[in-house]
Amino acid sequence: xxxxxxxxTAALYLAAGLLAGVGLVLARPTLSRAAVAVLVAGAAxxxxxxxxxxxxxxxxxLTDLPASVSLMAWLGVLFYLSLLMRSxxxxxxxGVAPMAxxxxxxxxxxxxxxxxxxxxxxxxSWPHAHIxxxxxxxxxxxVAFLAGIVFLAEDRRLKAKRPISGRLRLPSLEAxxxxxxxxxxxxxxLLTLGVLTGMMWVEGMxxxxxxxxxxxxxxxxxxxxxxxxxAARFRAHQGARQAAxxxxxxxxxxxxxxxxxxxLT
Amino acid sequence: MRVLVVGMNHRTAPLExxxxxxxxxxxxxxxxxxxxxxxxxxxxxSTCNRIEVxxxxxxxxxxxxxxxxxxxxxxxxxxxxxxTPFEHLLFEYLDGPAMRQVFRVxxxxxxxxxxxxxxxxxxxxxxxxxxxxxxxxxxxxxLFQSAFAAAKRVRRETRIGERPxxxxxxxxxxAKQIFESFEDKTALLVGAGEMIxxxxxxxxxxxxRSILIANRTQSHAETLAQRFGATxxxxxxxRELVPRADIVLTCTxxxxxxxxxxxxxxxxxxxxxxxxxxxxxxxxxNVDPAVNRLDGVYLYDIDDLAGxxxxxxxxxxxxxxxxxAIVLEEQQRFDGWLLALQAVPTIRNLRTRAEAIRxxxxxxxxxxxxxxxxxxxxxxxxxxxxxxxxxxAPVSRLRAExxxxxxxxxxxxxxxxxxxxxxxxxxxxxxxxxxxDDVLPADVPDSEDSEDV
Numbered sequence: 001x002x003x004x005x006x007x008x009t010a011a012l013y014l015a016a017g018l019l020a021g022v023g024l025v026l027a028r029p030t031l032s033r034a035a036v037a038v039l040v041a042g043a044a045x046x047x048x049x050x051x052x053x054x055x056x057x058x059x060x061x062l063t064d065l066p067a068s069v070s071l072m073a074w075l076g077v078l079f080y081l082s083l084l085m086r087s088x089x090x091x092x093x094x095g096v097a098p099m100a101x102x103x104x105x106x107x108x109x110x111x112x113x114x115x116x117x118x119x120x121x122x123x124x125s126w127p128h129a130h131i132x133x134x135x136x137x138x139x140x141x142x143v144a145f146l147a148g149i150v151f152l153a154e155d156r157r158l159k160a161k162r163p164i165s166g167r168l169r170l171p172s173l174e175a176x177x178x179x180x181x182x183x184x185x186x187x188x189x190l191l192t193l194g195v196l197t198g199m200m201w202v203e204g205m206x207x208x209x210x211x212x213x214x215x216x217x218x219x220x221x222x223x224x225x226x227x228x229x230x231a232a233r234f235r236a237h238q239g240a241r242q243a244a245x246x247x248x249x250x251x252x253x254x255x256x257x258x259x260x261x262x263x264l265t
Numbered sequence: 266m267r268v269l270v271v272g273m274n275h276r277t278a279p280l281e282x283x284x285x286x287x288x289x290x291x292x293x294x295x296x297x298x299x300x301x302x303x304x305x306x307x308x309x310x311s312t313c314n315r316i317e318v319x320x321x322x323x324x325x326x327x328x329x330x331x332x333x334x335x336x337x338x339x340x341x342x343x344x345x346x347x348x349t350p351f352e353h354l355l356f357e358y359l360d361g362p363a364m365r366q367v368f369r370v371x372x373x374x375x376x377x378x379x380x381x382x383x384x385x386x387x388x389x390x391x392x393x394x395x396x397x398x399x400x401x402x403x404x405x406x407x408l409f410q411s412a413f414a415a416a417k418r419v420r421r422e423t424r425i426g427e428r429p430x431x432x433x434x435x436x437x438x439x440a441k442q443i444f445e446s447f448e449d450k451t452a453l454l455v456g457a458g459e460m461i462x463x464x465x466x467x468x469x470x471x472x473x474r475s476i477l478i479a480n481r482t483q484s485h486a487e488t489l490a491q492r493f494g495a496t497x498x499x500x501x502x503x504r505e506l507v508p509r510a511d512i513v514l515t516c517t518x519x520x521x522x523x524x525x526x527x528x529x530x531x532x533x534x535x536x537x538x539x540x541x542x543x544x545x546x547x548x549x550x551n552v553d554p555a556v557n558r559l560d561g562v563y564l565y566d567i568d569d570l571a572g573x574x575x576x577x578x579x580x581x582x583x584x585x586x587x588x589x590a591i592v593l594e595e596q597q598r599f600d601g602w603l604l605a606l607q608a609v610p611t612i613r614n615l616r617t618r619a620e621a622i623r624x625x626x627x628x629x630x631x632x633x634x635x636x637x638x639x640x641x642x643x644x645x646x647x648x649x650x651x652x653x654x655x656x657x658a659p660v661s662r663l664r665a666e667x668x669x670x671x672x673x674x675x676x677x678x679x680x681x682x683x684x685x686x687x688x689x690x691x692x693x694x695x696x697x698x699x700x701x702d703d704v705l706p707a708d709v710p711d712s713e714d715s716e717d718v
Contacts, residue, residue, distance in 0.1 A: 087445060088445065159557060161565065161572070163428070163576055163577065172441065172443060173444075174443065174540070175445045240539070240561060242560070
């Protein structure tokens with residue numbers, strides 16, 4: 001049931017991504033709007049999948065990588081949809097939908113194992129708090145990453161004086177920069193709380209806040225990198241282009257630290 | 266029934282002439298026109314680029330004179346002076362070209378800026394005014410509704426109106442790619458010429474409110490500032506003004522640039538990295554081109570803007586061909602409807618003639634036979650059935666063929682074969698005309714359904 005819901009969700013996200021891609025290539029905003037509608041349907045189904053997950057195994061084993069990746073994808077979509085209500089960001093669906101598809105698809109492939117996996121630290125609430133907060137942080141920073149990529153492409157195009165198709169309305173540089181700022185304001189505190197709750201979780205299992213595991217070292221390094229980026233953005237009044245570059249670099253590093261290191265070790 | 270269009274537009278008459286003919290309220294003029302015997306239906310379209318009367322007439326020459334006289338006397342053509350004779354300021358289209366003109370105007374293919382969207386609204390307004398004062402009957406209604414439908418198709422299926430083709434609109438379009446909105450933005454204008462004014466109007470139309478104007482001649486800056494609710498500042502303060510501006514628009518005379526890299530480096534630092542859009546309309550350029558290399562500064566000079574405008578115009582031209590094909594298709598559909606309408610009198614005459622013969626023969630026979638009421642009804646029903654079945658095939662064929670150009674030959678043949686043009690007897694008159702619904706082609710939709718006006 002949970003796997004089937006994830007498969008359906010992934011299919012909807014994929015459909016949204018394809019619609020958005022075709023809409024971008026053909027410069028058809030109606031297709032981009034349709035992609036957003038399909039993305040909303042996917043997010044609703046994703047929510048149902050998590051509700052089913054919760055009912056099936058209480059508390060749900062979110063600490064497993066597939067479940068946490070799925071949660072991150074879902075929160076990312078929700079974060080994007082909330083931003084969409086305030087700014088002209090429809091075209092960004094072309095990046096959000098494929099990213100959400102990858103998350104949901106990965107979960108759909110790997111979840112059968114996790115449903116039967118032993119839940120580490122089930123007695124404590126720290127693991128759940130850690131996963132929820134860290135996923136929320138990662139999701140918002142993922143949206144900042146996408147906005148950063150579009151910003152850099154748009155900046156390059158405007159500097160090179162290359163016109164775009166009139167019907168195609170890409171987000172303005174101002175809107176993309178605002179996404180970056182909002183994502184950092186929300187994402188960094190969530191990430192910080194995620195690191196702290198992670199330490200509490202480790203302490204609950206090993207009696208120490210810091211065991212020196214590779215995952216911990218890289219996560220801490222990623223958090224420190226984001227700390228520097230936030231300071232550069234809000235204290236040193238970094239320009240929008242540098243902020244976009246930083247968002248792309250920061251998220252790539254974070255993704256490697258949180259997921260890549262986990263997969264490699 | 267002929268369709269006639271007489272008028273003047275941006276190609277036939279200059280603005281100073283057109284503005285003298287502009288009509289605010291077309292209703293009284295239309296009432297006068299349709300009161301004339303030679304004008305059956307009429308519509309008056311008056312915009313800044315055209316004043317046109319579309320008329321439906323059965324007396325072409327008289328209608329033509331009436332419309333020319335209308336422009337000459339009613340709208341003030343008598344007062345027009347100049348080298349060009351008044352008659353040469355007017356254009357005239359008849360039937361096919363006239364209908365085509367209506368379709369092309371609605372689709373914005375005849376506009377000064379091809380693809381501009383305002384004309385459709387203006388035409389709908391003119392149609393509503395004509396309809397409400399009773400000047401627009403079923404045929405012109407159908408013509409305009411078909412033209413509106415064609416215009417909607419053009420807008421939906423082509424990209425004709427999407428990309429701006431004027432330098433000012435291109436600048437605004439680019440600004441929209443940088444800024445989300447203009448309400449909270451400030452523009453700095455360096456210069457006070459016509460180019461600056463045009464670009465400023467376009468930016469104000471998008472919601473820009475905060476405007477600073479710096480000019481060598483302070484009085485010019487103040488005049489422009491007064492007109493646009495802006496603030497005039499001396500040119501000497503330029504360095505202090507640049508950091509406050511999100512949009513810098515320059516068009517001033519001078520051999521060397523008035524703004525260089527140093528000013529914008531300082532501005533970007535003061536603005537904490539917020540972007541600046543610089544539009545340099547000056548020749549020679551007013552802003553050092555190296556400024557475009559700075560992060561957060563987007564500089565477009567007149568050539569850049571003209572290049573984008575030209576590329577957009579090329580795309581519009583390509584789309585125009587597609588739009589013309591759509592217009593032609595929709596016009597042919599309307600032509601079919603109009604031709605089918607010409608079959609109506611012939612079919613009506615045919616039915617009337619047949620009914621007259623049936624009634625005459627029936628009365629003659631009934632006088633000789635001594636039939637009770639039921640038998641009389643039976644015979645009457647029998648004769649009606651025979652007539653209907655006999656007429657069914659020719660009437661169906663006439664309806665079908667009438668929608669094509671060759672249909673006129675069929676109509677002519679029917680009139681000869683059934684002797685419809687010969688005087689009818691009094692019995693035929695007594696039968697009365699067939700109902701319009703019986704003779705109209707079955708697939709002709711109700712004209713009110715096709716367009717929201």
